[in-house]
Amino acid sequence: MLNVSNISKIQSSETLYSGGSFQINPGEKVGLVGPNGAGKTTLFRMIIGEEKPDEGQVSFPDKLRWAYFSQKVGELAGQTALEVVMSGDDKISKLGEKLKVFEDKLADCANMSDDEMNDVLMKMGDVQSEFEKRGGYDLETRAEEVLTGLGIMPEDHGKMIEDFSGGWKMRIALARVLVISPDLIIMDEPTNYLDMESILWLEDWLKTFEGGIFMTTHDRDFMNNVCNKIIEIAHKRITTYSGNYEFYEKERDIRREQLIAQASRQADMLAKEEEFIAKFKARASHAAQVQSRVKKLDKIDRIEVPAEEESISFQFPTPPRGGDDVVIIKDLAKSWPLSEGAQHDVFDGLSVTVKRTNKIAVVGVNGAGKSTLLKCITGHTDATKGIVSIGPSIKLGYFSQYSLEVLNPESSVFDEVRKDLPTASDGYIRNLLAAFLFRGQDVDKKVKYLSGGEKSRLVLATLLSQNNNFLVLDEPTNHLDIKSREVLLDALKRYEGTIMFVSHDRHFLSELAEQVYEVDKGEVRIFPGNYKEYLERI
Template sequence: MIHLSNISKQHGNKILYRNGSFQINSGEKIGLVGPNGAGKTTIFRIITGEEGVDGGTVSKSDRTVIGYFSQNIEDMRGKTALEEVKSAVGNIGDMQARMQEYEAKLSDPDLDPDEMMKILETYGELQGEFERLGGYDLESRAAEILTGLGIGPDDYNRPTESFSGGWKMRIALAKILVLNPEVLLMDEPTNHLDVESIVWLEEWLVNFKGAILMTSHDRDFMNRLVTKIVEIANKTITVYGGNYDFYERESQVRKEQLIAAAKRQEDMLAKEEEFIARFAARASHAAQVQSRVKKLEKIDRIEIPPEELEIKFEWPVPPRGGDEVVKFENLGKIWKTDDGKEKNVFSGANALVKRMDRIAVVGVNGAGKSTLLKIIAGETEPTSGKVALGASINLGYFSQNSLDVLDPKMTIIDEVHSRMPNAGLGTVRTLLGAFKFSGEDAEKKISILSGGEKSRVVLATILAQPVNLLILDEPTNHLDIVSRELLLEAIKNFPGTVMLVSHDRHFLREVTTRVFEVDRNHLRIYEGDYDYYQHKKQQELAAR
């Protein structure tokens, strides 16, 4: 379907890949993985024709319909959400008008038979394409996709400019899905989606008949969908047959095999070079020496990829707090909306958070998860009821707004050191190394960092403080899988209590001991881990 053969690509002096090959076959679902900056997005742009290659070939039919969802969304204005989604299938209206024109001609009794055959042939092709694009049910499909992505009937007719950036991303995603392309390219489709929308998108993509090539930081999402992994790393493109978990295991096996092969080659080269050095000056061995020199010149040296240095940071031991960490009684919150109306977020909430709890706060978008965490963190006042922190509780709070307090003019190391004035530079560098900012990376200006890098800076400073209660609101947003695993290990080893909101189900499954669900203005407590919570929800759904 789409073949990339022996492609090479360079940006400036940086080589992204040399002689890399893979193909996208009809109906295949492929995960595209690799470190930031390796060239994953460039692969998408090469396939769509936005960029060329420096070597090799890209083969695809001009008739292949490709849909590309990227993180750079175009400006949206002048249409409602529903109209914007329908506009993705831009020529549907024109096609419908042409079909009606042909139908009128075909109803003419005086039409020449040869002309009729030509029109029938053109009409048949047009009707086939119209059906393929879903022209007959475009509006209902657009509405279904919007609803699945969390934009319900009440918002279909809202102007697109009234939606925030995150919600516009959902509209952009809906536009790509409604196109129903033969090949779907998706760059981080789960960003800005809540768990319910991610589950809906999973189901949609499982049933999607076309081919998919996608990047995602959501391990569960990748494992559920893909059956092949294409890895972009160390200037090479490597294909693995399996899901993300298989890729992780197999890549480790291949790395160990490569190291063993490099060691064997190194031993062989050492022997050959020793022979050449010993007999180079002897005329009797000149032919043998020359033969071995030529042999060594032809050998491709095995390159070992640079290891990501794993730095362990010893988290400061916080003071032991009381067994009752947070207690709230009859807690309620009402927000004033922009039009002056009151919105009841939740009311009558009662709960006790105990020492060493790992609590997942869950609920649909807008249910009040972040509001609950803000009240506990003292960032906003409750409208009713009361919340109390236990004895000797030191609190660390992370939210997406935390990224805004970073000084864009400072370097990473200066910013973190300013938050830890009593720590030595060596300690700060070790901390940053543990959060994947080693060497020169620590000297980067805050202003040029990505959202994921800023998140890691803030999380590093919070986790390095002697806190015993962590309040984390979407800490996994923008983090790649490797960074999420790093944070996951840090939280597992954290000697205190954690309350967190996250849309990463693998993350929640690994750490959660209790679940607080904000649902229909009420707080419901599930005394079990995340799997227990999901099981109980399925039982409740079946009972309804």
């Protein structure tokens, strides 16, 4: 279906990959992995024809129907959400217009001869067959199902696209791709901006989708559950693994160990040959043997073991112990005023005591009030009634999506941390930044040139080093790639304070949460036990 053969790509004088080849067969679900900057999006752009490889070629059948979803949705305006989704397949729209022309002609059949009518009916039949084959007749039904599955309720299907926020526009753009039902869907980070329910719906949809999928995502559980093949871009190479993400991780490590063993055996052999050459090169009696071995060494392809990604262990400061009662909440309620004196009750009657070292996940559908609960606890919004009492020895650190906006765009990464840790040594700050993947010249980069993920890492690194003994984190995994999520997860697992957090990453939730607060339909339900136990209960 899709064949990538011997491609090479150079960008900004850097080789992204060289001599890369792989195939995607009909119906295969393929995940694309690799570190940030490895060239994943560039590969997608070469496949859809927006860029060209420097060497090699990308080929697929002329009749292959593909659709591409990226984070850059462009300007959408002038249509309702449903109209935007239904307009995704331009061919269906054109076929529909042709059918309308034929229908208008047949309405005036009194002025047509039998031959003319037969000709119209024959042509109309061909168009109808193609229209039906592409799903034209049930397009509206499918568009409604996909929009609803992605969290846009039927009452909002007729809402103008410009009235939606950026995150919701992203969902509509994704729905537009899914509803086409092409032979191949190419997706760049489809789970960004989705809540858990929408992620699970999309996961099920993709698993039952009969066409092929080629995607990259930072959600390892999503990739694990959907993909049956992984293509890795790393060390300027493209490598294929037959299996899901979990299989890829294990197989990658096995292949590396085998490569190290092969390189070691080759190095031993080369050392012996070079020792022989050095020992006998001056002896005329061994000249032929020496020359033979020199030629042999010249022809050998040297095995290179790619440098292993540097792993830096950083010891975060142990926060001050604090009291056993971190937060005492009594009869807490929050309502938002609506028009004409009405109000929306977010939650009511919450009474609970957060204990020292609790690691609490706050879950619920988008709009349920997870962020509102965190804001009430941290004092960033006033409760409608009730009391939130933070323990007297508790130092609170709060991360929200707005935390990135307080960064000074003109500061360097290093200076931004120095501002918040004025007494720390330069070595401490550099080690801290290295632990959060800012290495070498990265520390001198200005904040305004950082990606969303890099800004998140910068804020989180500082937050974890300020001796806070209570962390409240609202979507800390947003924008972070898989490697960055693992760095953060490791840091939070070793953190000795109390954590309350919101995340839509199931792996992150399963590994960190020891208790779950569910915000749903005007109340907060408390589930003792970890996230997996919570899922089993519900």
